[in-house]
Amino acid sequence: MVNFDIIRCGRAVLHVTDLEKSKEFYDALGFIETEADSENIFLRGLEEHNHHSLWLKKKAEPALEVISYKVRSEEDLDALAGFFESQQRQVIWMEAGSQNALGRSLRVMDPNGLPVEYYARMDTAERMLQRYDVYKGAKVQRIDHFNCMVPDVEGAHNYYIDELGFACSEYTAGEEERIWAAWLHRKPSVHDVAFMNGPGPRLHHVGFWLKDPMSLIDGCDYLAAKGFAPGIERGPGRHGLSNAFFLYLRDPDGHRIELYNGDYLTSDPDFKPIRWDLNDPMRQTFWGHEAPDSWFEEATEVLDVHSGRKRGLEEPLLKKRKPNFVT
Ligand SMILES: [Fe+2]
Structure with missing residues (x-):
């Protein structure tokens, strides 16, 4: 039995090369911009009561920095850290306030080589579900x-x-x-x-x-x-x-x-x-x-949470890359 409670997928942190173009694209999808500056855009959906579910960071190259899951409590973060360390999987603690609107979080490379983050708290934002006047x-x-x-x-x-x-x-x-x-x-x-x-x-x-x-x-x-x-x-x-x-x-x-x-x-x-x-x-x-x-x-x-560099790609175990259509 696991001794921690992962609630749901929470957010993705994507590197983008042109914030203005990204802004135009994501705006067309109807995202709400919670906050933005010359280096970052924080976006949320209409029913989301948390600060963001997508963080776009201006960088030289496109990449995934991390995918983040929300856990129930701070204790769950400690339990997760203990679990990963028991598997000799090194974790990085990001202190509260070191990332905009986020409480403390831990980052780890999962066994697939994916950069994954867990957090319990994120600042809240106005839920826009019934703001039909801003739907687009x-x-x-x-x-x-x-x-x-x-x-x-x-x-x-x-x-x-x-x-x-x-x-x-x-x-x-x-x-x-x-x-x-x-x-x-x-x-x-x-x-x-x-x-x-x-x-x-x-x-x-x-x-x-x-x-x-x-x-x-x-x-x-x-x-x-x-x-x-x-x-x-x-x-x-x-x-x-x-x-x-x-x-x-x-x-x-x-x-x-x-x-x-x-x-x-x-x-x-x-x-x-x-x-x-x-x-x-x-x-x-x-x-x-x-x-x-x-x-x-x-x-x-994707980027390695430890080095910040792109991970190399490994070939898949199963040879089929796509289905054969027989119709
Ligand atoms: Fe899908």
């Missing part, structure tokens, strides 16, 4: 999940379930029934994090929740009208896996953002993970459309 674009409501491309999905699946207390909602079986992709959750939705087979560690996308499918369409219209149509990479469509309505976008630095609506409740302990075959044409897109190659090949490189 895709009307992003809240952060929903991270999706990461890693070389050993089955190892990631086992570690997050056995050691960190996540549960699996759905998974994809690949060669010899090995797990090719897995959707894992702490909050009672389909996922807080998904892992998929590929050269990694890399961040594939950050998913944000919308109130309805029409908001995705409104987002496409708004983006196209603002000149961002080339950034619409895949969709809109219906996922087989997760049942969500989706749209994938590339921001001005190539970071992938998913707009996501319509998954389901996974709170019950007797919920049985749903298996999909990698080659099932309805797995990715219920309507049978193929995803473009860029969706399988391109992703955001």
Whole structure:
């Protein structure tokens, strides 16, 4: 049994090269800008009562600095630190106030080589859910999940379930029934994090929740009208896996953002993970459309929390990089 309580995915910290362009793009999605200066933009969705769920930092190169999970209490942070240290996994404590609006946090490299952070407290901000007068674009409501491309999905699946207390909602079986992709959750939705087979560690996308499918369409219209149509990479469509309505976008630095609506409740302990075959044409897109190659090949490189440098990529354990479509 784990002795700490991870609540949910909380925020991503992305490095971007041109804050003005980023500002225009994320503004078109309907994010609320909580705070900004010449080096940073802090964004939140309309229903979020915390300071931000996306922190864009101006840097020379695009990268993922860290993905962050919220835990229940300060004691949970101490318990997590003890757990990681028991595994000879070095943690970095970031003191309260050293990051804008955030209490103390700990950063660690997970077994996939992903930079991960845990925090208990973040400053609050006005919840804008009923400020319909400021709704615009895709009307992003809240952060929903991270999706990461890693070389050993089955190892990631086992570690997050056995050691960190996540549960699996759905998974994809690949060669010899090995797990090719897995959707894992702490909050009672389909996922807080998904892992998929590929050269990694890399961040594939950050998913944000919308109130309805029409908001995705409104987002496409708004983006196209603002000149961002080339950034619409895949969709809109219906996922087989997760049942969500989706749209994938590339921001001005190539970071992938998913707009996501319509998954389901996974709170019950007797919920049985749903298996999909990698080659099932309805797995990715219920309507049978193929995803473009860029969706399988391109992703955001990640920084090591200790050195601050980019991690090298390892080849995946499973050879299949994408499904074979037999239809
Ligand atoms: Fe996703």
